[in-house]
Amino acid sequence: MKRFQLFINGDWRSAKSNETFESFNPYTGQPWALIPRCSTEDVNDAVAAARIALEQGEWGGLSATARGRLLTKLGDLIARDADKLAEIEVRDNGKLWAEMRLQVGYLPQWLYYFGGLADKIEGSVPPIEKPDNFAYTRREPVGVVAAITPWNSPLLTTMYKLAPALAAGCTMVLKPSEFTSASLLELMKLVEEAGFPKGVLNVVTGFGADVGEALVTHPDVNKIAFTGGENGGRLIARNAANDFKRLTLELGGKSAQIVFDDAKLDDAVKGAVSGIFAATGQTCIAGSRLMLHESIHDEFVEKFIELARTARMGDPMDTKTQIGPVTTRPQYERILEYIGIAKNEGAHCVLGGSAATRSECGEGWFIEPTIFTNVTNNMRIAREEVFGPVLSVMKFNDDEEAYGMANDTPFGLAAGVWTTSFARAFTASKRLRAGTVWVNTYRAVSYVTPFGGMKRSGIGRENGKEAIDEYLETKTVWISYAGSTDNPFVMR
Ligand code: NAD
Numbered sequence: 001m002k003r004f005q006l007f008i009n010g011d012w013r014s015a016k017s018n019e020t021f022e023s024f025n026p027y028t029g030q031p032w033a034l035i036p037r038c039s040t041e042d043v044n045d046a047v048a049a050a051r052i053a054l055e056q057g058e059w060g061g062l063s064a065t066a067r068g069r070l071l072t073k074l075g076d077l078i079a080r081d082a083d084k085l086a087e088i089e090v091r092d093n094g095k096l097w098a099e100m101r102l103q104v105g106y107l108p109q110w111l112y113y114f115g116g117l118a119d120k121i122e123g124s125v126p127p128i129e130k131p132d133n134f135a136y137t138r139r140e141p142v143g144v145v146a147a148i149t150p151w152n153s154p155l156l157t158t159m160y161k162l163a164p165a166l167a168a169g170c171t172m173v174l175k176p177s178e179f180t181s182a183s184l185l186e187l188m189k190l191v192e193e194a195g196f197p198k199g200v201l202n203v204v205t206g207f208g209a210d211v212g213e214a215l216v217t218h219p220d221v222n223k224i225a226f227t228g229g230e231n232g233g234r235l236i237a238r239n240a241a242n243d244f245k246r247l248t249l250e251l252g253g254k255s256a257q258i259v260f261d262d263a264k265l266d267d268a269v270k271g272a273v274s275g276i277f278a279a280t281g282q283t284c285i286a287g288s289r290l291m292l293h294e295s296i297h298d299e300f301v302e303k304f305i306e307l308a309r310t311a312r313m314g315d316p317m318d319t320k321t322q323i324g325p326v327t328t329r330p331q332y333e334r335i336l337e338y339i340g341i342a343k344n345e346g347a348h349c350v351l352g353g354s355a356a357t358r359s360e361c362g363e364g365w366f367i368e369p370t371i372f373t374n375v376t377n378n379m380r381i382a383r384e385e386v387f388g389p390v391l392s393v394m395k396f397n398d399d400e401e402a403y404g405m406a407n408d409t410p411f412g413l414a415a416g417v418w419t420t421s422f423a424r425a426f427t428a429s430k431r432l433r434a435g436t437v438w439v440n441t442y443r444a445v446s447y448v449t450p451f452g453g454m455k456r457s458g459i460g461r462e463n464g465k466e467a468i469d470e471y472l473e474t475k476t477v478w479i480s481y482a483g484s485t486d487n488p489f490v491m492r
Contacts, residue, residue: 010198
């Protein structure tokens with residue numbers, strides 16, 4: 001069993017309690033690593049280290065350019081060790097090696113992009129109308145940032161926060177999911193090697209209800225950047241409200257993929273399969289509601305089933321595997337529960353609909369790729385996030401009905417549109433209430449494009465230039481060269 005250590009104030013150490021918890025390999029169903037189980041004491045140490053690094057340490061004295069160079073250096077080190085980090089992600093998380101080596105290999109781009117932005121953060125000089133006054137704005141780091149991340153893309157969702165926060169000059173305490181803490185602790189070795197001053201980045205590991213909550217309620221944390229589920233997000237928002245902490249929330253989704261009758265069907269089938277079965281459906285952007293024009297419905301479903309049937313399941317390290325295990329045991333049980341709910345609601349299960357017992361799945365937590373047709377938008381399977389390889393298929397008659405159904409959801413993270421008509425592409429992109437709309441593609445993300453949710457899918461945006469604003473405060477400075485004013489009792 002591999003033992004991981006905490007990284008707090010530049011030191012490698014155990015939790016104060018000396019306690020650990022097990023991390024499981026979802027392919028074998030067996031524990032493979034021991035992770036320190038932190039308590040409030042460790043959280044206090046980590047926040048104090050981040051505060052000192054922010055206000056008294058070397059970090060605040062670095063020029064923005066030097067800060068940016070450190071980010072670039074970290075990017076180079078990640079590029080060097082990408083395969084090693086990807087292997088840990090696969091073991092801890094069950095995601096495919098084929099996907100993870102690309103995903104981890106792509107992470108340095110966030111550090112290069114935001115590293116480059118670090119010395120382009122500028123204030124302004126408003127054209128002040130009051131004579132003999134000068135005003136300017138400064139953009140200052142928001143302070144100590146707590147980044148709390150989920151198990152489905154541990155390093156990627158961390159990078160969405162770490163790169164802009166450090167570029168802005170913040171310091172951080174990172175809390176990974178209790179199910180997938182290993183890769184972030186491993187990443188800290190590269191943070192140390194890159195030469196970040198101590199206390200700039202600190203990691204605490206443990207459970208949401210104790211470590212997570214201690215971090216969110218800590219009075220010395222200024223901002224919380226959270227990716228996770230709706231319930232966690234709601235609790236965090238309530239707790240953050242006590243001190244009016246700054247907050248970004250990246251939450252769940254129930255994204256629609258609309259296939260119009262003029263779409264290139266074979267491309268749309270591949271896009272729809274990728275939307276729901278890639279990463280075993282465990283992505284916030286899963287295209288879990290497939291809306292088909294009634295004239296193409298039957299042909300599309302047939303083609304979809306044909307392709308989904310060929311998906312190879314098994315060892316996520318095998319480059320030929322296309323669907324890996326579900327990351328956690330509770331999530332595996334939850335997906336099976338939703339399959340039962342859909343059957344009881346009267347949806348027709350036309351593929352899968354059970355745990356996978358194929359020999360290549362071993363003892364892992366596998367679910368057969370599952371497709372339900374005859375779903376209506378008021379069924380729970382169409383309204384709630386399943387976070388697994390379970391697709392709901394619905395029919396529509398005309399464009400208005402498609403937009404209405406797609407928007408009739410509490411979520412607003414993403415949507416997909418398949419059409420060969422420019423008019424439809426533009427109209428749909430405007431009409432759909434979602435933070436990202438993909439046309440004739442799906443699951444594309446980049447460090448340059450803002451990402452985030454409308455409605456219950458979140459608050460704020462990550463990635464792209466505007467992400468850095470989430471980690472900055474604007475200060476206005478007034479300087480008068482008028483001497484004293486005549487009447488001190490009126491506004492100047
Ligand atoms: P989760 O909400 O259970 O946990 C996320 C993190 O929050 C974990 O680190 C957990 O320990 C912590 N946490 C839980 N309760 C907390 C509390 N009260 N206070 C502080 N921290 C707390 O989510 P999960 O099950 O790990 O991840 C799956 C969810 O994440 C899905 O809903 C998915 O849609 C969402 N997600 C969203 C995005 C996005 O960008 N919108 C990306 C990935 C995942």
